[in-house]
Amino acid sequence: xxxxxxxxxxxxxxxxxxxxxxxxxxxxxxxxxxxxxxxxxxxxxxxxxxxxxxxxxxxxxxxxxxxxxxxxxxxxxxxxxxxxxxxxxxxxxxxxxxxxxxxxxxxxxxxxxxxxxxxxxxxxxxxxxxxxxxxxxxxxxxxxxxxxxxxxxxxxxxxxxxxxxxxxxxxxxxxxxxxxxxxxxxxxxxxxxxxxxxxxxxxxxxxxxxxxxxxxxxxxxxxxxxxxxxxxxxxxxxxxxxxxxxxxxxxxxxxxxxxxxxxxxxxxxxxxxxxxxxxxxxxxxxxxxxxxxxxxxxxxxxxxxxxxxxxxxxxxxxxxxxxxxxxxxxxxxx
Numbered sequence: 001x002x003x004x005x006x007x008x009x010x011x012x013x014x015x016x017x018x019x020x021x022x023x024x025x026x027x028x029x030x031x032x033x034x035x036x037x038x039x040x041x042x043x044x045x046x047x048x049x050x051x052x053x054x055x056x057x058x059x060x061x062x063x064x065x066x067x068x069x070x071x072x073x074x075x076x077x078x079x080x081x082x083x084x085x086x087x088x089x090x091x092x093x094x095x096x097x098x099x100x101x102x103x104x105x106x107x108x109x110x111x112x113x114x115x116x117x118x119x120x121x122x123x124x125x126x127x128x129x130x131x132x133x134x135x136x137x138x139x140x141x142x143x144x145x146x147x148x149x150x151x152x153x154x155x156x157x158x159x160x161x162x163x164x165x166x167x168x169x170x171x172x173x174x175x176x177x178x179x180x181x182x183x184x185x186x187x188x189x190x191x192x193x194x195x196x197x198x199x200x201x202x203x204x205x206x207x208x209x210x211x212x213x214x215x216x217x218x219x220x221x222x223x224x225x226x227x228x229x230x231x232x233x234x235x236x237x238x239x240x241x242x243x244x245x246x247x248x249x250x251x252x253x254x255x256x257x258x259x260x261x262x263x264x265x266x267x268x269x270x271x272x273x274x275x276x277x278x279x280x281x282x283x284x285x286x287x288x289x290x291x292x293x294x295x296x297x298x299x300x301x302x303x304x305x306x307x308x309x310x311x312x313x314x315x316x317x318x319x320x321x322x323x324x325x326x327x328x329x330x331x332x333x334x
Contacts, residue, residue, distance in 0.1 A: 239294035
């Protein structure tokens with residue numbers, strides 16, 4: 001894919017504040033119709049990245065092209081083609097749900113009739129049509145998020161920047177917003193940049209992820225690609241109907257690419273170098289006359305990948321790593 005086909009193409013973006021470097025030489029891209037997750041704890045540089053790419057902040061150095069435009073010289077034109085959802089909904093308490101959307105629509109040059117129709121359509125889509133004429137002052141966090149997301153979509157943007165779109169939501173509202181974001185890319189072809197510190201959310205939505213710690217990009221790619229780079233052991237669970245006997249464990253550990261094999265209540269767990277080693281593991285079981293009821297190769301999940309990157313980031317710097325276990329939610333509630 002050439003540079004002209006990329007929705008976002010940035011190289012060596014750097015931005016500092018009085019407190020220090022917020023973003024250090026960031027290089028990444030986003031493709032049409034994909035959800036790109038920017039992952040990291042608070043202070044990692046996610047929001048700074050979003051503001052830079054939307055032309056709201058100027059960089060200290062580096063370059064970027066977003067929708068074929070320069071964010072810092074063509075920012076006004078760019079923002080007409082992007083939608084932004086900030087972590088705080090920022091709705092006007094004095095207005096109704098529909099008035100909040102109409103107001104923004106008029107600011108964006110829409111006619112009163114067009115803004116009202118589009119706003120009402122979006123409220124209906126987000127299951128908020130029945131509250132269109134109610135002032136937002138008493139709305140829940142989830143309801144406010146839905147209205148804010150409708151506002152970001154009001155002018156039918158090609159690119160969406162979503163900053164912590166599910167923070168503060170209850171499990172049901174979180175599920176609804178996650179499903180909606182997924183449909184925007186899958187069904188409507190929009191590119192979405194998702195800033196989040198929820199791993200489960202990113203795992204459900206993103207085709208690629210950029211992992212930031214303290215302003216530095218430590219990994220960029222699909223979870224599978226990153227796992228392949230990081231993982232030296234591949235887990236295979238064998239269902240044998242009973243604990244693996246010592247001769248079978250010995251046979252498995254003698255295989256060239258097996259690092260370890262341990263008996264379990266119903267079989268064994270075997271650690272190999274790669275998925276390609278699974279057939280030889282099964283073949284060893286057959287040679288030892290063990291009945292194989294099931295084979296469960298387990299790819300590293302997003303949490304495995306993330307915390308391996310955390311450890312890698314900690315080793316690469318002299319200061320201690322932050323406590324990210326407490327900062328991250330492993331799953332989006334279903």
